Amino acid sequence: MAHVKQKWQVFDMKKWNDSAQMILIAGFAIGIGIVVLTVMLNNIIYASNTASEANIETNVFDFSNTVKVTTQAYEKAYDNGSIDNSYISNYTSKMAMSHAIAGFIFTLDNDPLQEPYFTQNGLRSGDPDWVVVERINQTERLELVINTSSLGDASNCFVVEALNQSGSMFWSARIFNSSGTHYVNVTNSTDILRTYDIGSGSPSLNITNNTPINFYFDTPTSGEQYRIRFINGDNASGTFTLSGNLSNGQPFEIRRYHVLNTTMSLNKNGHLELNVTIPVTLPRGQL
Numbered sequence: 001m002a003h004v005k006q007k008w009q010v011f012d013m014k015k016w017n018d019s020a021q022m023i024l025i026a027g028f029a030i031g032i033g034i035v036v037l038t039v040m041l042n043n044i045i046y047a048s049n050t051a052s053e054a055n056i057e058t059n060v061f062d063f064s065n066t067v068k069v070t071t072q073a074y075e076k077a078y079d080n081g082s083i084d085n086s087y088i089s090n091y092t093s094k095m096a097m098s099h100a101i102a103g104f105i106f107t108l109d110n111d112p113l114q115e116p117y118f119t120q121n122g123l124r125s126g127d128p129d130w131v132v133v134e135r136i137n138q139t140e141r142l143e144l145v146i147n148t149s150s151l152g153d154a155s156n157c158f159v160v161e162a163l164n165q166s167g168s169m170f171w172s173a174r175i176f177n178s179s180g181t182h183y184v185n186v187t188n189s190t191d192i193l194r195t196y197d198i199g200s201g202s203p204s205l206n207i208t209n210n211t212p213i214n215f216y217f218d219t220p221t222s223g224e225q226y227r228i229r230f231i232n233g234d235n236a237s238g239t240f241t242l243s244g245n246l247s248n249g250q251p252f253e254i255r256r257y258h259v260l261n262t263t264m265s266l267n268k269n270g271h272l273e274l275n276v277t278i279p280v281t282l283p284r285g286q287l
Helices: 002-077 085-100
Strands: 105-110 130-147 158-164 169-178 181-187 192-197 204-206 226-231 237-246 251-256 258-268 271-282
Touching: 002 085, 002 105, 002 258, 002 271, 085 105, 130 158, 130 251
Parallel strands: none
Antiparallel strands: 105 258, 130 204, 130 226, 130 237, 158 169, 158 226, 169 181, 181 192, 237 251, 258 271
């Protein structure tokens, strides 16, 4: 009987060992499965997020590109002080067709041409203090036509200035209204060189050709590398032409005769994806 009992004990022990091994194997398999599922889930989430981010970046790029090409379209449509409406209409139709492929409805509207201010974007609400062009070594033409009805007083005068590379002003023309008389003060870094009554209406100040007065611009700028800056551009409206050569020998020309607001919108499935109004200064400048 003792021998039989020992055999049963051995048998029970083997059975228990087999069961334990099966439990261990099953647990190991479950653990591997959890790891695999976790990795797969993470990959799915990562791929989804990457696709979503890529889609957002693509949309931002597409919208930015739309703004850029629309601005260029107005620059090309501008001729002799007016907009070729047939060109803009044709452009709008082509943009609408190209966006329709992706399910977008493209629309484009613009305000009439208006006289620009001397701010960075041409609107009175634009940045009034800005560098028009830098790293100049020669200015061939600097001409402004000033609408005197928009001029501020002496404490808020419109200023055109030339600064050297260290940022120090060495020439300026300060244009302002004083009790109905409109003046330009030409200065260097220390002194007033000339004060002149520019008259009323829209007088032309041809600074590089010294018309109608000597603006003393050529002597201080000769041999210098400098920048042209406008200050208080929201206190004067009118047009300007600036051309010459940069320090790298590259010619430049900036002309501003008009500004208009154009509104672009992209609509998809009833949701407004883009609705932006931007000012476009005309005609096209080249840097």
